[in-house]
Amino acid sequence: MGLTASEYKNIRDELLASETPFFLFHDDPDGLTSFLLLKRFIGKGRGMMVKAEPNVNDRFLAAVKSNKPDTVFVLDVALMQQSFVDTIKSHTFGVKNIVWIDHHQPVSLNGVQYFNPRIHSPKNNPPASYLCYKTVAAERKEDLWLAMIGIVSDWHMPEFAEEYIKEYPDLLPKRMTAEEALFTTPLGKLGRILSFMLKGPTSEAHACIRALEKIKDPHEILERTTGPGKFIHNKFKAINNEYEKLLVAAKEAANASSDKKFLIYTYKSQQSFSGDLANELLFLYPDRILVVGRERQEAYMLSFRARNVPVLPGLKKALVGIDGYGGGHENACGGSVNKNDFEKFVEQFKAQF
Numbered sequence: 001m002g003l004t005a006s007e008y009k010n011i012r013d014e015l016l017a018s019e020t021p022f023f024l025f026h027d028d029p030d031g032l033t034s035f036l037l038l039k040r041f042i043g044k045g046r047g048m049m050v051k052a053e054p055n056v057n058d059r060f061l062a063a064v065k066s067n068k069p070d071t072v073f074v075l076d077v078a079l080m081q082q083s084f085v086d087t088i089k090s091h092t093f094g095v096k097n098i099v100w101i102d103h104h105q106p107v108s109l110n111g112v113q114y115f116n117p118r119i120h121s122p123k124n125n126p127p128a129s130y131l132c133y134k135t136v137a138a139e140r141k142e143d144l145w146l147a148m149i150g151i152v153s154d155w156h157m158p159e160f161a162e163e164y165i166k167e168y169p170d171l172l173p174k175r176m177t178a179e180e181a182l183f184t185t186p187l188g189k190l191g192r193i194l195s196f197m198l199k200g201p202t203s204e205a206h207a208c209i210r211a212l213e214k215i216k217d218p219h220e221i222l223e224r225t226t227g228p229g230k231f232i233h234n235k236f237k238a239i240n241n242e243y244e245k246l247l248v249a250a251k252e253a254a255n256a257s258s259d260k261k262f263l264i265y266t267y268k269s270q271q272s273f274s275g276d277l278a279n280e281l282l283f284l285y286p287d288r289i290l291v292v293g294r295e296r297q298e299a300y301m302l303s304f305r306a307r308n309v310p311v312l313p314g315l316k317k318a319l320v321g322i323d324g325y326g327g328g329h330e331n332a333c334g335g336s337v338n339k340n341d342f343e344k345f346v347e348q349f350k351a352q353f
């Protein structure tokens with residue numbers, strides 16, 4: 001499970017050898033905690049989120065140039081462009097090493113030290129935060145709380161969960177599935193806090209990340225016992241109020257509808273909550289096929305979930321003759337459909353199941 005002992009050692013050696021590390025990480029709890037685990041281990045480095053498209057490409061050249069790192073670490077990001085690698089390793093940029101730690105579909109690039117457990121076996125894909133914690137755990141046992149937020153948020157319950165349960169029985173009372181932990185325990189709430197604190201303006205997200213760097217115990221956030229803990233909780237609360245309203249409306253729609261096979265819910269918001277809503281609604285209504293859509297100017301941005309049937313083939317077929325697109329995993333996927341075609345799309349989608 002995970003990487004080999006020599007791979008973990010390799011990553012450690014790169015971390016310890018770097019004077020000026022720069023981290024590019026996915027803007028979700030898994031990516032964020034990966035960054036913090038490595039930064040806390042070496043006590044230095046700067047970080048930047050990879051937002052929108054999970055792809056490290058030329059849009060990050062300026063940031064690398066101004067930070068002048070000797071090593072760039074890329075965490076929990078599925079894609080990287082060869083042109084980015086070639087440019088930052090050129091004489092003008094002077095980056096010596098690029099270390100890429102990921103658990104998405106393996107890819108191949110030149111000039112990068114690539115660590116992906118799926119290369120060993122396709123089913124071996126624990127989250128990036130799991131890999132980062134295993135890299136630093138010998139010295140940073142006290143960061144287990146942080147690692148567990150990232151790991152469980154990425155739907156994985158690690159073999160060392162018992163250590164966490166022993167230390168924080170109030171946050172995770174017993175071993176359970178990651179999904180159950182996400183929606184029924186304070187550990188799950190911490191996952192949502194880290195997810196929501198990254199939403200909204202980037203400057204606010206950065207302020208929350210700086211605050212999180214100062215946190216030593218998760219109760220500081222949950223119980224607002226320190227300044228940084230309070231700061232993060234306040235940001236979470238503002239975003240969560242909106243989320244809770246949407247969740248209540250979605251539940252009302254689900255309970256009012258006579259259709260118990262599908263749950264189709266659309267909403268308007270500045271923020272995207274579709275992934276979060278779809279996941280929680282699937283937990284609450286495990287037998288339904290879910291479509292959650294955020295209404296934007298021209299189109300609905302959609303999330304699809306189903307537990308008992310693959311939803312991706314139905315989505316693909318339902319898109320025939322529709323102004324829209326979609327893709328993703330068999331049981332969790334996304335897409336977009338033009339407003340003018342939405343009714344027709346829903347009809348075609350329902351006909352597939």
Ligand SMILES: [Mn+2]
Binds near residue numbers: 076127
């Ligand atoms: Mn991940």
